[in-house]
Amino acid sequence: MDASSQSVILAADRLEKHVVGPSGSLEILRGITLAVHPGESVAILGASGSGKSTLLGLLAGLDAPSAGEVRLLGENIGELDEDGRAALRAGQVGFVFQSFQLLPALTAIENVLLPLELNPAHARVPARELSARAHSALEQVGLGGRARHYPHQLSGGEQQRVAIARAIVDRPAVLFADEPTGNLDAETGARIIDLLFELAGPVGTGSGQGAALVLVTHDTALAQRCDRIVRIRDGVLA
Ligand SMILES: Nc1ncnc2c1ncn2[C@@H]1O[C@H](COP(=O)(O)OP(=O)(O)O)[C@@H](O)[C@H]1O
Numbered sequence: 328m329d330a331s332s333q334s335v336i337l338a339a340d341r342l343e344k345h346v347v348g349p350s351g352s353l354e355i356l357r358g359i360t361l362a363v364h365p366g367e368s369v370a371i372l373g374a375s376g377s378g379k380s381t382l383l384g385l386l387a388g389l390d391a392p393s394a395g396e397v398r399l400l401g402e403n404i405g406e407l408d409e410d411g412r413a414a415l416r417a418g419q420v421g422f423v424f425q426s427f428q429l430l431p432a433l434t435a436i437e438n439v440l441l442p443l444e445l446n447p448a449h450a451r452v453p454a455r456e457l458s459a460r461a462h463s464a465l466e467q468v469g470l471g472g473r474a475r476h477y478p479h480q481l482s483g484g485e486q487q488r489v490a491i492a493r494a495i496v497d498r499p500a501v502l503f504a505d506e507p508t509g510n511l512d513a514e515t516g517a518r519i520i521d522l523l524f525e526l527a528g529p530v531g532t533g534s535g536q537g538a539a540l541v542l543v544t545h546d547t548a549l550a551q552r553c554d555r556i557v558r559i560r561d562g563v564l565a
């Protein structure tokens with residue numbers, strides 16, 4: 328690996344995504360080339376239906392491209408199987424979604440614990456130590472007092488804070504967020520974004536962990552808080 332590729336934590340090269348939908352074949356993404364550096368925040372800004380969520384899924388290794396390549400943390404995602412992608416994500420990648428995606432049958436603390444328990448690197452770490460880490464992540468998002476609440480016993484903003492705690496608990500190198508304020512009122516959304524930037528942000532600011540942040544949004548004001556904005560329109564970067 329040369330010096331320039333070492334400073335890239337995530338790279339997409341000529342990504343394409345085609346699907347066969349109800350009305351025939353559809354090119355959702357075309358010729359997407361993009362690089363993200365460690366600790367950098369990048370907004371992917373575009374209108375509804377422009378392909379943002381599809382792109383995020385490819386960048387995060389949740390979905391496979393029709394053509395092109397994604398390198399995440401130095402690995403070519405296309406060369407990994409499902410288990411390989413899961414292993415790559417464990418402990419290194421965090422997600423925050425518009426719809427929170429908490430598991431309804433688990434309490435807040437159990438939701439936050441899950442990525443720690445699923446990470447094979449922690450197999451020998453005592454359970455109480457993992458619990459303590461999950462608690463401290465909940466405290467970081469201001470929800471230390473809600474640990475035993477189930478998602479339906481929390482407000483939308485609180486659920487998203489639990490989701491942020493879950494995303495950052497294992498100190499990921501890359502944090503992906505897809506319209507993280509889309510289901511929240513403006514004031515709650517603003518607080519969620521503050522928290523996301525504070526917790527993900529550069530080491531030394533707030534409790535920042537130095538994660539790279541890839542934030543998908545249709546909200547220009549939100550996008551402007553990132554180091555860089557990449558615009559997407561009809562599946563093509565502008
Ligand atoms: N699995 C799929 N099958 C067919 N069409 C899809 C599929 N996923 C997304 N699309 C279409 O691709 C376009 C981009 O979707 P999406 O990435 O969700 O956009 P955004 O997140 O920017 O709103 C939309 O027109 C959507 O209807």
Ligand SMILES: [Mg+2]
Pocket residue numbers: 379380381505506
């Ligand atoms: Mg979307």
